[in-house]
Amino acid sequence: MFFSDKKLVLAPMAGVTDTVFRRICKEQGADIVVSEMVSAEGLIYCSEVTEKLMLFDVSERPIGIQLFGSDPDHMARAAKLTYDKVRPDFIDINAGCPVAKVVKKNGGSGLLKNHDLFCRIVGKVAESVPVPVTVKIRSGWRMNEWVDVQFAASAWQCGAAAVTLHPRSQSMGFSGHSFWERITEVKKAVPIPVIGNGDIVSSEDALEMLRITGCDSVMIGREAFGNPWIFAQIKSALKSECGPIVTPEMKVDLAQEHVIRFKEMYGERFAYREMKRHVSRYIKGLSGASALRDRIFRAESTDQLLTVLKQILEMAR
Numbered sequence: 001m002f003f004s005d006k007k008l009v010l011a012p013m014a015g016v017t018d019t020v021f022r023r024i025c026k027e028q029g030a031d032i033v034v035s036e037m038v039s040a041e042g043l044i045y046c047s048e049v050t051e052k053l054m055l056f057d058v059s060e061r062p063i064g065i066q067l068f069g070s071d072p073d074h075m076a077r078a079a080k081l082t083y084d085k086v087r088p089d090f091i092d093i094n095a096g097c098p099v100a101k102v103v104k105k106n107g108g109s110g111l112l113k114n115h116d117l118f119c120r121i122v123g124k125v126a127e128s129v130p131v132p133v134t135v136k137i138r139s140g141w142r143m144n145e146w147v148d149v150q151f152a153a154s155a156w157q158c159g160a161a162a163v164t165l166h167p168r169s170q171s172m173g174f175s176g177h178s179f180w181e182r183i184t185e186v187k188k189a190v191p192i193p194v195i196g197n198g199d200i201v202s203s204e205d206a207l208e209m210l211r212i213t214g215c216d217s218v219m220i221g222r223e224a225f226g227n228p229w230i231f232a233q234i235k236s237a238l239k240s241e242c243g244p245i246v247t248p249e250m251k252v253d254l255a256q257e258h259v260i261r262f263k264e265m266y267g268e269r270f271a272y273r274e275m276k277r278h279v280s281r282y283i284k285g286l287s288g289a290s291a292l293r294d295r296i297f298r299a300e301s302t303d304q305l306l307t308v309l310k311q312i313l314e315m316a317r
């Protein structure tokens, strides 16, 4: 299974980890990537927007397509549709999303309140496709009422090939800190690979999570947004080598390349709007960047974004 042996996994992040960004992370050393979450209902009802979310390039393999939903038959049908259409390397089930519009329909971390439904979904999805099925969970619905060990063990018994744990409760959203000791508990409880996730912002954090929890692989989310070099840095640290030192030139170059590649993929209108968030993450911390941040958000074309980036580099030098 590709999750064993300290693999570096790019976390699924809706609105962030599209195919262009995933390819960039792969180029910077991510071993495995996962799509943004895809609605099972959207796939079944042939939503064009939803279908686009599961397109990927062969260079992204191994890639998982993540599905969310709460109807076991629909989830299984959506998994089969996904497999038939794009042949991903694995299907990931979202049992961690805390967002209200997802959990109120029992999807995402809403599944953590319904053990029986969770088991039926994992079982049916695992039966429906010939590729591994993985599950991404949070530690529980409420703080200190942890169900992660129970749900990870059930996922395994129902056919999951690996489990990712983001050890926060649904109620925490992204606040506070993740409870890495929960990853240790889950790792002790299941024989399948465990991917640890939550608050890794440096190569030291990644090594520390691997060391103290015994998890098989680590998943990085928010830190990769604007800093895809985190993967190369962790890769080097795993070999006790020094990783790349990221210069202002590297940040601006990659931000510009990202804008250009995004525009080629999606066209000008979508690109200049969507890339503002990415660009502002790339330039975080560069001297003079905060003065120009406002111009990024007021840009009305990708050309304007590229011009602001050029000015930021001049100021940062």
Ligand SMILES: Cc1cc2nc3c(=O)[nH]c(=O)nc-3n(C[C@H](O)[C@H](O)[C@H](O)COP(=O)(O)O)c2cc1C
Residues within 6 Å of the ligand: 011, 012, 013, 014, 015, 016, 035, 036, 037, 066, 094, 095, 096, 097, 136, 166, 197, 198, 199, 200, 219, 220, 221, 222, 223
């Ligand atoms: C903007 C954003 C979008 C996210 N979208 C998803 C998603 O689609 N599916 C999912 O399982 N988790 C999603 N997450 C959660 C991340 O995958 C990850 O579990 C979380 O950010 C903790 O990891 P980190 O501390 O490395 O960021 C999202 C997180 C963020 C910040």
